[in-house]
Amino acid sequence: MPKIVDHDARRREIIEAVWALIARRGLDAVTMRDLAAEAGYANGALTGYFRNKDEILLAAFQHAFESTNVRARESIADATGLPALRLLCLEIMPLDDVRLMEARVVIAFWDRAVHDDRMAGVHENAMAAWREQMCGYLQQARRQGDIGTQSPDDEVVDTLLAALMGFQINAVLLPHATTPRRQEAVLDGLLGSLPS
Template sequence: MPRIVDHDERRRQICDALLDVTAEVGVASATIRGVAERSGWSTGVIGHFFKNRKDLLLGGLRRAAEIHSEHNTRMLSTLEGLQALESILEGAMPLDRRRLAMCRIFFFFYAEAMCDEQLRLEIESYLVGWRRSVARAIRQAQEKGDLQPHLDARSISADLIGLVEGLATHAMLDPSALARLQEFSPIRFWVRRLALPSEAARDDAISDPVHQVVA
């Protein structure tokens, strides 16, 4: 009896292998052959699921979006207040190999989307979902009493995501900035600036190697 193949799972596994390769060599150097070597499947098997390299990269983009969405949902259901907000924001920063790969493939397609309306709409839908998750985390933090109640969650979510993407972009272009970011993410510092006075005061008592000021 022939073995039943879960095609969706196989596609995810191939895309995971692509993300691993992307973390090591970048998007431009990621090839079908390289993904085949990493995944253990032949180029023919990969060709059954993806018609060409561009299709494979697009699959990687969608897998990265899926991983990101799953992470956000998990953080919202398992963490509370500022911890959930910080974790959701840091989920899109290149703080480890997987998130590095996700940033690389997202930024690659950001550039492509500027000239491709269909792709732009797809990426826009990912960004809308991300902003909703961040806004929800902000509201939960406000309800918990961690954040100032007058803050507009939708506006602040857009601002914080802009901060995250700016930090990630610089890290992608400057190895020293990437090393600094991976050593200590500044997201907590900036999120706590939005906190209620009691929360901010507690945070100021904690040493911050990134923004510590020496008198």
């Protein structure tokens, strides 16, 4: 009887291997041979799941955003308004080992995205989705009477996204100065200014 292979599970294993390699050695050091070895496959066996290295890297980049979104949906659940906005931000922020690894992966891909339209599209789509979600939570908060500031929602979201991306960079490059406590304090300061 032929062995049944779960292609989606295998693709996830390969993506996890990519993440581990990038976190340890950086994006430029990732080769197909290294990927195969990290994932426990013979060299050349990855082509049964991905056509080439670029396709693997694109999937790994997209998976970082998808992982964040899955956690955010679970964390937010039925929350609305400012509490929901805060929960979304917390899932994007590198506050633990998992989210820090995601930050390392995403940062490694940013330079590549500047020169690769498909990767740029993944980043643009993720930012657009988060922007829409954040604006929705801000509108809920306004309807609930929890926001008094006259700052347009787009400006508030611009500030939040800039802070979140900054947290990712600084947590990777300056971890001693970008502790989870300090990140949360900055976020709470930003959100705390909205009711006034």
